[in-house]
Amino acid sequence: MKIVVQVKLMPEAEQAATLRTVNDLACWVSRVAFARGVPREYELRQHTYAHLKAEGLGAQAAQHVIKKVRDAYTTLHANLRAGNLGKPKSKRRIKAASKPIAFRSEAAQPYDDRCLSWQYDQETVSIWTTVGRIKNVRFACSGDALKTLRDYRKGESDLMERGGVFYLIATCDVPETETYEPDGFIGVDLGIVNIATTSTGYQAAGRGLGRYRKRQLALRAKLQKKRTKSAKRRLKERSRRETRHVKNTNHIIAKTIVTEAERTAHGIALEELRGIRRRVRLRKPQRVALHSWAFSQLGDFIVYKAKRAGVPLVHVDPAYTSQTCAECGHVDKRNRVDQGLFICRGCGVVAHADRNASHNTATRGAAVWTAGRESRVPATP
Template sequence: MKIVVQVKLMPDAEQVAALRSMLRTVNDLACWVSQVAFARGVPREYELRKHTYAHLKAEGLGAQAAQHVIKKVRDAYTTLHANLRAGHLGKPRSRRRLKAESKPIAFRPEAAQPYDDRCLSWQYDRQSVSIWTMAGRIKNVSFVCAAGALKVLRDYRKGESDLIERDGVFYLIATCDVPEAEAYEPDGFIGVDLGIVNIATTSTGYQAAGRGLGRYRKRQLTLRAKLQKKRTKSAKRRLKERSRREQRHVKNTNHIIAKAIVTEAERTAHGIALEELKGIRQRVRLRKPQRVQLHSWAFAQLGDFIVYKAKRAGVPLVYVDPAYTSQTCSQCGHVDKRNRVDQGLFICRGCGVVAHADRNASHNIAARGVAVWTAGRESRVPATP
């Protein structure tokens, strides 16, 4: 299982200048390679290398750095074409899609630059790195990270690392290949119902309310609007200071919720059943006031956190069809749209059971998880002699 670990670099003034100059140079050259690729119909990586490698070397890039610039550009076009095929950039001939298709991909001056072990070496005991730049290799660049992150780096780092600059601070994002724990045979499943009012509700009784996060987002939105309206230097400075603060807060909240769910499943020897919610933003139609709330809902991030934490802990996990889980009675199985009285109340028209709507849905998800797991298991019937 591949995870990423982010460390913060602590370079001195001379090292900062070298790193910043290098990032801007390689990203300017990446824009040039992108223009060549666009003009030639985005050829394969080997053919693109024939048209660009000599120029990159002449501009002062090392062999490995030149290869990584070309590969970065080709990967960016691969991602663009995948998004176009999936319809993420709109329908054919739509304004957004035409804008994406009509010009070469551009790279920001501080965009990430990949490094392999030939260009970057780690000294874990001293917590420093040696890294290639246009001015030569600079050594003893200190980095800081949590103790747990350092242990993961030391034990499992493998493959490329990306150097990025964010708000004047340099970070290295390293890829780590962490082994998955062997999954056990679950003694039932914990159903997880994801939502906006309640971020996550499980069939075991755990509930993560979304009221606090909703208020936080609303407050941040009001503050941003107020600062943007002022248009002063100090307001712009405050906006820059507050950038990504909401994103970090939401990410931390999702980590806490995911850890609580996986820990409970591991403690009780249960598996986890999640709803398959891909494409929900395209399927759901909402009024304008509700669209911001829906598109701010980080359900995919929370799901990803639950998945990777479950894999590391050896907790079995399955995806189930979410259709009608909120309209189905978990006691008698009666399905009726009217069963869901309002957001928080479920009253079955068949048997009369009264329950919390999200808790009822989580029980339905848990039952479907058992069915999916049973259907997917290998047969234990002895082979025919």
């Protein structure tokens, strides 16, 4: 299982100059690639490698710049084929496909072990820059992150700048813990009013996060009206702050759910909600809440934390879980009286709507696990 560890580098002017240089050259390579019909990486290297070397890049850095550009075009073409940038004649699609890809001056630059070496005991790195290799550059991270780096770091790392601060994003290949045979499943119902509700009784209310988002939305509207440089700077700061707050909230919820499953030797049944934004049709006032809902991030956090802990996890179809009675199995749209109330038309049971849905998710998770595991029936003699 691959995870990333972020470490903060001590400020160095050479790092800023390096990022600006490699990204300016990446823009040049992108223009060459666009003019030549985006050739394969080997052919693109023939057209650009000598120029990159003449501009002062090392051999590995030049290779990484070319690969970064080619990967960016591969991603663009994949998004075009998948329709993620609109229909064939939409303005957004035409705009994306009609000009070369541009790279921001602070965009991330990949480093391999030839350009970057780590000294974990001293908490320093030796890193290539456009003015030569710099040694003993200090970095800062938590004790757990340092242990993960020392034990599992493997592959490339990315140098990036964010808010004038430089970071190294290192890839770590952490082995997955062997999963156990679950003694039942914990169903997780994801929502907006209640971010997560489990069949064991845990409920993460979304009221506080909703108020926080509403307040940030009002502040953004005020700053956007000013249209000054300082207002734009503060908009970026607030956007990053809101992202960090939501991410931290999702981390806490995911850790709580996985810890409970590990403690009780249960598995986790999670709803498969990919593509919900394209399927759901809502009124305009509700669209902000839907598109601000970080359900995918929360689901990813639960998945990777479960893998690290060895907790079995399955994804289930969420269809009709909110309309199905967990007691008798009766399905009726009218069973869901409102957001929080469920009254079965068949057996008359009254329950919290999200709690009822989480029990249905748990039942489906157990069925998926049973259907997918290896048969233990003795072979016929």
